[in-house]
Amino acid sequence: GVHRQPGDARHGLAEGRLRVGPPLPGEDPVGAGQALLQARRAGHQVGEISRAALFPKHRGDVLHTAVVTERMLDVQDSDILIVPGGMGTRTLVTDDWFLSGLGDLASKTKWVLSVCTGSALLAAAGILDGRHATTNKNAFDWVRNHGTSVLWEREPRWVRDGNIYTAAGVSAGTDMAVGFVADQFGKEKAEEICKQIEYHWYDNAAHDTF
DSSP states (O other), X not given: OOOOOOOOGGGSOOSSXXXXXXXXXXXXXXXXXXXXXXXXXXXXXXXXXXXXXXEEEEEXXXXXXXXXXOXXXXXXXXXXXXXXXXXXXXXXXXXXXXXXXXXXXXHTEEEEEEOTTHHHHHHHTTTTTTSEEOOOGGGHHHHHTTOTTSEEOSSOSEEEETTEEEESSHHHHHHHHHHHHHHHHOHHHHHHHHHHTTOOOOOOTTOOOO
């Protein structure tokens, strides 16, 4: 199950109501979360931020990370839900219990953002039915098979349809998050945040180079 470990939130995201989950092998949602965190630090009402950070831990000469999260059933509401992808989606995409919980959580969330194959989970849960969406181009056909009622778009780097954003691969997730900040607070603020985190933002949502 999802676990909780103590840690200093200063190393990652502060306490609150940005939900990043589930933590899946092979995927990093922290880049997207960092762009949102910087907007909040600048005084903008992005929403409260939850502990969903990576904390470094050493075991001998090996550096491990601990993911600090909370169980999906324990989440009462959320301002922003980020659903990452990764190999873990291959089993969760057919897990009816998980998909039901994800659908319930998304229905109580103001904004839903997915990175990479996280869109397969949103699709399988019925959250993307009738909406435009995209996903990782290397897994596009696999993801599309789990959402036949979704209006899939192969060309874009990220897609916004109402309150739902879907991004292509991992780096596209960060571009999408910066785009989300631009939509909420203006492009000037988004570019300011990119300068703070030393990130070169690819701002053309309509075209993915992969």
